[in-house]
Amino acid sequence: MIVLYPIKEFRFPVVAECINPDFFDNKSAAEIAQLRLWEGNTEKDLGELFKIEEVQSPEAIEEPAIMINGNVSKVKWIGARMKRGQIIIKGDVGMHLGEEMEGGKIIVHGNVDGWAGSMMKDGIIEIHGNAGDYVGAPYRGSTRGMRGGKIIVYGNVGVDAGAYMMKGLIKVYGNAGQFVGHGMHDGLIYVQGNCNGRAGSCMTGGTIVIGGFMESVLPTFTFEGIRKKVKIEEGEAVEEPFYLFLGDLVENGKGKLYISKTKNPQLSNYEKFL
Secondary structure, eight states, rough: OOOEESOOOSSSEEETTOOSSSHTOOOOOOOOHHHHEEEEEEEEEHHEEEEEOOOOOOOOOOOOOOEEEEOOEEOOOTTTTSSSSSSEESOOOOOTTTTTOOEEEEEESBBBBBSTTOOOOOOOOEESSSSSSSSTTTTTTEEEEOOOEHHHHHHHHTTTTTTTTTEEEESSOOBBOOOOOTOOOOOSSEESSOOOSSSTTTSSSSSEESSSSOOOOOTTTTEEEEEEEEEEEEEEESOOOOOEEOGGGGGGGEEEEEESSSGGGGGGGGGOOO
16 A cells, blocks of 8 residues: 655645556555656656655555545545545545546545546545535536446535436435536435535436425426335435425426425425325
8 A cells, every 4th residue: 555645735736646546556655756746837746745655555455555644635636537446535635536537446534625526437435524516527518427436425515416417326414505416317316414405407317315404396396296215225225205306397307306204394285286
């Protein structure tokens, strides 16, 4: 395992696509130190910004593996397009974590900035903190978001989580901002906490599950009934009553929006349509 320690508090953004098991594999610590990255507008060696140690990996950690100890909230594109291995980050991390990743696993014991898992194709990202806006979402102007894999956030997420999602699973155990699953095509998003609203706007397919409070449902969704439980993934289901809405009708959508009946008594007026 390669362990990285930031040698200073970064003032300028650091573009570090080279912090990736695919680049580190079969390289010595000295060779890894020579990988190139950008700090602001200056190109540097990785070893100029990070102390690099090579240590024996615990048996539970697959190879190749990278651990980052320290605050890297200014460091972007860690694990971008990675295909295998594991990255463990003990601290906050910057934007574009795991962007377009194709395999492997990233675990963060801290908070993550925007676009975590943007357009990812496979693999797993676990965030034991909060995540910023656009989790799993594409860049503005694109309509092809997350294509596979799994993102688990144990804290809160910002706006547009899972926007234009094509496939995969996003689980949020905290609260979510507005526009969860905006333009969603397929896949599943589960928010255990509250949602600020407008969930599923412009969705054409897929499933969104809101386990907490959401004040209202967009008028372009139709009420389908009440379900006793909702399956999240293989071996996991939430067994409580949910209101089921279908939409977004503006897009001739067939998406499913489940909202907790217990946490949303303000939606009980829909029951008169049963």
